[in-house]
Amino acid sequence: MAFLRLDVSQIMCGIFGCILKSGDVAPLMRQALERLEYRGYDSVGEATVQSNKLFIKKDKGKISEVHAAVNLDDMPGSIGIAHTRWATHGAPSKVNAHPHTDCDNKVAVIHNGIIENFLELREKLEHSSHIFKSRTDSEVVPHLIEEQLRNGSDLLEAVIETVRKLKGAYAIVVLCSSYPDTIVCARKESPLVIGIGKDAVYCASDIPAFLPLTNKALLLEENEVALLTLSKVEITNSETGEVVSRAPFEVTWTRQAAEKSGYDYFMLKEIYEQPQAIRNALRTQRIYYDLVASRIDSADVVYFTGCGTAYHACLAGAYSMAKLAGLRSNVVIASEFNQVHTNLLDKKSIVVALSQSGETMDTLNAVREARARGASIVSVTNVMGSTVTRLSDVYVGQNSGPEIGVAATKTFTAQVTVLTRLAIVLSKKRGRTSSADTENLLEKLAQVPDAITSILKQQDDKVREVARKCKNLPSFCFLGRGISEVTAIEGRLKLLEIAYVPSLAYAAGESKHGFIAMVEPGYPVIFVAPNDETHSKIIGNIMEMKARGAHIISIVEEGDEQIKSISDDFIEMPRGIPGIMTPLAFVVPLQLLAYYVAVEKGHDPDHPRNLAKSVTVE
Ligand code: M6R
Numbered sequence: 001m002a003f004l005r006l007d008v009s010q011i012m013c014g015i016f017g018c019i020l021k022s023g024d025v026a027p028l029m030r031q032a033l034e035r036l037e038y039r040g041y042d043s044v045g046e047a048t049v050q051s052n053k054l055f056i057k058k059d060k061g062k063i064s065e066v067h068a069a070v071n072l073d074d075m076p077g078s079i080g081i082a083h084t085r086w087a088t089h090g091a092p093s094k095v096n097a098h099p100h101t102d103c104d105n106k107v108a109v110i111h112n113g114i115i116e117n118f119l120e121l122r123e124k125l126e127h128s129s130h131i132f133k134s135r136t137d138s139e140v141v142p143h144l145i146e147e148q149l150r151n152g153s154d155l156l157e158a159v160i161e162t163v164r165k166l167k168g169a170y171a172i173v174v175l176c177s178s179y180p181d182t183i184v185c186a187r188k189e190s191p192l193v194i195g196i197g198k199d200a201v202y203c204a205s206d207i208p209a210f211l212p213l214t215n216k217a218l219l220l221e222e223n224e225v226a227l228l229t230l231s232k233v234e235i236t237n238s239e240t241g242e243v244v245s246r247a248p249f250e251v252t253w254t255r256q257a258a259e260k261s262g263y264d265y266f267m268l269k270e271i272y273e274q275p276q277a278i279r280n281a282l283r284t285q286r287i288y289y290d291l292v293a294s295r296i297d298s299a300d301v302v303y304f305t306g307c308g309t310a311y312h313a314c315l316a317g318a319y320s321m322a323k324l325a326g327l328r329s330n331v332v333i334a335s336e337f338n339q340v341h342t343n344l345l346d347k348k349s350i351v352v353a354l355s356q357s358g359e360t361m362d363t364l365n366a367v368r369e370a371r372a373r374g375a376s377i378v379s380v381t382n383v384m385g386s387t388v389t390r391l392s393d394v395y396v397g398q399n400s401g402p403e404i405g406v407a408a409t410k411t412f413t414a415q416v417t418v419l420t421r422l423a424i425v426l427s428k429k430r431g432r433t434s435s436a437d438t439e440n441l442l443e444k445l446a447q448v449p450d451a452i453t454s455i456l457k458q459q460d461d462k463v464r465e466v467a468r469k470c471k472n473l474p475s476f477c478f479l480g481r482g483i484s485e486v487t488a489i490e491g492r493l494k495l496l497e498i499a500y501v502p503s504l505a506y507a508a509g510e511s512k513h514g515f516i517a518m519v520e521p522g523y524p525v526i527f528v529a530p531n532d533e534t535h536s537k538i539i540g541n542i543m544e545m546k547a548r549g550a551h552i553i554s555i556v557e558e559g560d561e562q563i564k565s566i567s568d569d570f571i572e573m574p575r576g577i578p579g580i581m582t583p584l585a586f587v588v589p590l591q592l593l594a595y596y597v598a599v600e601k602g603h604d605p606d607h608p609r610n611l612a613k614s615v616t617v618e
Pocket residue numbers: 307308309310354355356357358359360363406407408409493497611613614615
């Protein structure tokens with residue numbers, strides 16, 4: 001187990017459940033939540049049961065803030081559930097904090113994940129007189145359980161019937177005042193681990209929650225539901241109804257290793273989280289895309305803005321929107337925005353601002369000025385309730401969960417995913433793509449996570465080998481044509497910021513207008529070379545570099561013998577990824593390359609010198 005990497009699926013909220021033989025559960029739950037705070041931290045809540053009565057405390061804020069305000073340790077009972085939230089649906093607020101309850105305040109539920117069909121479920125439940133208090137997707141769960149209990153199901157049956165109705169990703173933990181000795185939990189796509197202690201049983205989104213309490217753990221697999229009591233853990237497959245038997249294993253990790261799910265650094269873990277991060281980005285309801293596409297379509301002037309990696313995502317998005325939807329737009333680095341561009345804005349303008357943190361000062365300044373000129377603001381961000389969401393007319397959540405490594409990885413691919421989907425929806429709206437082609441493109445986008453999974457499985461060792469070979473080279477150049485220029489400049493930024501290797505990135509066609517003077521035998525030139533419409537031209541660029549003795553490292557499609565034969569090293573990507581989606585896959589080996597070069601050079605990739613995760617100064 002020590003060297004095993006856990007499946008890093010959905011990393012968002014932290015969840016914990018606990019049954020003790022004796023004593024109060026509340027202080028222990030708060031401590032467990034503190035160990036999970038790295039997963040999410042915009043609001044906190046706990047529920048306990050004593051004498052068949054449910055007690056709840058919850059509020060917006062960090063655990064320490066909420067604890068100071070309401071004393072989370074002061075709750076009765078030796079059974080409880082607890083949650084620290086990373087908002088996706090519904091802004092951070094007391095009412096949106098978990099646990100959520102049914103109409104009778106008997107069933108309490110905490111949830112990590114995104115329920116895609118919550119609008120439809122909520123509408124049906126409201127028709128049958130259920131009263132909703134929050135704006136979250138999660139609240140449908142206690143009401144669905146309530147329905148089943150009313151129909152005569154026991155708690156386990158009610159949860160199984162409920163999860164069968166859910167589409168999307170979930171890890172849920174359920175407490176019910178009529179079952180004061182039982183917790184039921186279930187998962188699909190979001191992780192859930194059970195801890196078996198002496199005179200106690202736990203469940204959590206992640207091992208660190210209970211690691212100081214027990215090192216005996218049991219992983220719940222996809223579509224499994226577990227009934228927990230002090231005397232047994234009973235696992236049922238919710239799809240087949242079969243009871244599953246599974247033995248616990250011994251966790252030998254330290255807490256720090258457990259937080260990283262067995263990866264050496266958060267950055268590597270986050271690179272590996274990308275398939276799930278893209279799936280989560282695609283879980284945002286279609287209505288948001290239709291709304292944003294309509295606004296963009298009717299605007300006279302469209303700008304995209306952001307900083308660093310978010311700016312690169314803007315470049316990729318604007319490229320796709322031009323290519324697919326015929327959109328004319330401007331992409332401007334946020335720190336340069338107010339020099340000239342705000343003067344060109346008015347009420348018929350739209351500014352699409354990208355910011356993972358939602359707090360980058362340069363981006364906020366651009367947005368504030370644009371607003372002052374009457375422009376509409378659309379933002380794409382990872383942090384609900386952040387300043388950029390408050391300044392926006394519409395915002396789209398990218399749903400990546402916290403990104404701890406300073407280098408943006410999963411949040412880049414999630415942002416590009418959001419903008420690619422927007423380009424597809426806009427193109428359909430503008431009549432440039434038929435319904436069938438639109439569905440086909442959306443299907444291709446939905447397949448990208450699997451392509452990335454196979455890249456991670458098959459190319460990680462190869463990239464590490466290239467990194468070892470090249471780790472002492474003083475400089476690199478990244479080249480790409482079309483949308484691959486964006487991939488190249490994003491790859492360069494990763495190498496610069498975490499491995500401190502001064503590097504260049506160019507549109508490959510431009511390289512002969514200057515950069516080529518740098519090339520001497522052995523100089524490493526990385527070509528991002530998908531098999532799209534730029535393929536034949538990039539071969540010409542490779543030959544130009546090769547003729548001057550450059551060391552050619554190419555990122556190519558599987559079976560691209562032509563480019564492989566003229567490369568010194570090559571990394572192969574799955575075939576058939578449409579051109580506009582190639583940055584999502586082709587950036588992955590470049591992220592890995594930067595990571596491995598940094599590690600080989602002895603640098604900490606999670607904490608590059610002089611950089612902050614969120615740059616809140618001008
Ligand atoms: O939070 P934001 O997306 O607004 O941050 C923007 C940049 O500061 C950020 O992308 C930065 O460039 C990263 N360290 C790049 O990896």
